[in-house]
Amino acid sequence: MKYKFGAFLLATLGAGYAYTKYQAHKEHQSQSSWLISDAIKVLKPFPPIKSVADYQKLYQASEQPYVVPKNVQLQFGFKARPDNADIIELNEFNEDNQRIIFYVHGGAYWMQPIYFHYAMLHHLAKKLNARIVMPIYPKAPAHHAPEVHAMILDTYQQLLAEEGVKPENITFMGDSAGGGFQLAFMQKLRDLDVKLLPSRAILLSPWLDVTMTNPAIDAIQPLDQMLNTGQVRFQGEKYAGPLAPSDPLVSPIYGDSSNLPPIDVFTGTHDILFADAKRFKALALEHDWDVNTHIYPKMLHVFSSLPIIPEAKESLAEIVNIIKAND
Known part of the structure; x- marks a missing residue:
């Protein structure tokens, strides 16, 4: 399903050129980003959960071990560590004092990484001479x-x-669930030992509140072709398990983000999670947390992982500059 989705997006970019060019111009966004948003209406990237059978199928999938797809290994060089198959790495440079990106992937805490995660991370690794470490x-x-x-x-x-x-x-x-996790994780690390904290964090369309109770979400939902509020809330509740969905370990917007490294949030306005990115920005201003929010008009959820669109290329260039400036 996930590879069919990627192929569908790429094929769709070649269709209806004149019409999509007109629509994109009217909407004041790039043609390719408009095309992808329109394609997602037809082919939903997240499996629906509408029945007990849907749930059981996803439950069974969540018990299966993950193997890095062969095409990802061949094209990008990602491999599981020999001593731990649940840690995926890319390290083409192996330098002293090397930059390391510790990445937690998204997917509502239910799904494994997809092709676009690897493509984006490979791009960043090349631009930064960085090692990528991604726990599964x-x-x-x-x-x-x-x-x-x-x-x-x-x-x-x-x-x-x-x-x-x-x-x-x-x-x-981290992106989506992974972005929310990284914020919760930094809050936890700070309380364990502040010396464990990284140099900075970059969160892509982070899922900061799995309760999905922000009233501002309702106005964004018709614009979001990827995420459904009800399903995402259900997935968040199941992920929380014995914890309350509002526990900061699950929904870090309810935690204390003081004395953390600098945080950059990248978010698009056609993403239901944008509502809580704005809320987090307001909290940061109120409490003087070191948070910089990069808002991209009319961009969908985790748009930065789609390097075929200009807005993604722009955001990735920003990310590269942010990390280099931290040296």
């Missing part, structure tokens, strides 16, 4: 937030234990 955390609904936190903490501590690895060389990144 246990997935809901079979697994829950405490297990995910335990696994990613263990992975991060293993990374810090390596010779020459320093927190100041590490950037935390």
